[in-house]
Amino acid sequence: MRGTRTLVLGAALLLAGCATAPADEAATRAPQTSTAAASPSPSASPDRSTASPAGRPGTRPEDVRPEDVEVTVTDAGAVQDEVAALAHTRLHNPSDVVAGVSLVVTGLDAAGDTVATEHNRTVLQPGATAGLVTLLGVPEGVRVSTARAEVTVQTVSAPADPPESVTAEDLTLTYQRSRRFVTGIDNHVSGRLVSTVPERLEYVRLHAICSDDAGTVVAAGTTAASEPVSPDEPVPFDIALVGGPAASCEITATPQ
Known part of the structure; x- marks a missing residue:
């Protein structure tokens, strides 16, 4: 269907x-x-x-600095098959401005040890939650159990x-x-x-x-x-x- x-x-x-x-x-x-x-x-x-509007009236970007905006990681994990391992992350931007962010994504095995570290970036609209998928460079034979992500806001701008x-x-x-x-x-x-x-x-x-x-x-x-x-x-x-x-x-x- x-x-x-x-x-x-x-x-x-x-x-x-x-x-x-x-x-x-x-x-x-x-x-x-x-x-x-x-x-x-x-x-x-x-x-x-x-459809429903997700943004609120925009704040002038000149009045907001990246350090004033706190984008949060609402969910993170990993999936894997015989071909690849991927980390999946959901991010939420509660602010009134568009936020450009960078991520450090870490893949962990069942014991909690780090098996891969990757970098990614994305942009979130005001009030929006968005998904981000990152390829993990995992050594052959290693299984990824979960993932964690650290996010940093790098830029802010007014919404369209x-x-x-x-x-x-x-x-x-x-x-x-x-x-x-x-x-x-x-x-x-x-x-x-x-x-x-x-x-x-x-x-x-x-x-x-x-x-x-x-x-x-x-x-x-x-x-x-x-x-x-x-x-x-x-x-x-x-x-x-x-x-x-x-x-x-x-x-x-x-x-x-």
Whole structure:
């Protein structure tokens, strides 16, 4: 099944996608962050989407310093399969300004020992919560149990007025057996990106954090849009997921 969702920069949305049952085959342009969610639909009918504003009236950036803004890590963990290990992090910006942040992400084994340390960065809209997925360079044979993240606010700026937006359409979740993959599983979320930003977006990064029915994160993935995103033509995307089958996905798109 398929669903359609609008990704509004700085707004949280719900989007219905499709979860495919296992097949019997083996048997910074402007700093913006958009967040959407995808979940399997119980019926063939398309789900309706809703949007809500996420920002409050902007504070003049000249009145706010990076050290005045406290972006928090609300959740962090890790997923791993035979191919890769990924850390997934959710960040929240409670301020009235756009915050550009850097992260130090640490992968830990079951004993709590550090097995990988990586750096990443993103931008959060006022009042927004966004997901960030980071590839962990883990030595062969080492298992990652969890991850932690430390965040530092580096820049602040006023939000766009009116807000600019990126749209994800026809979002689909797939999890099925396939001989084409090292893991033996085709696990991905796909869709199309559409931009209402007047300028051409040369680079858009996508992050997927996916959970089971109980809300536990079981899969994650990240990729870049395959080509620049502009108002003229939708751009398809496909995010390969590391981990198990998911009931829902949160997708964060960050034009840079």
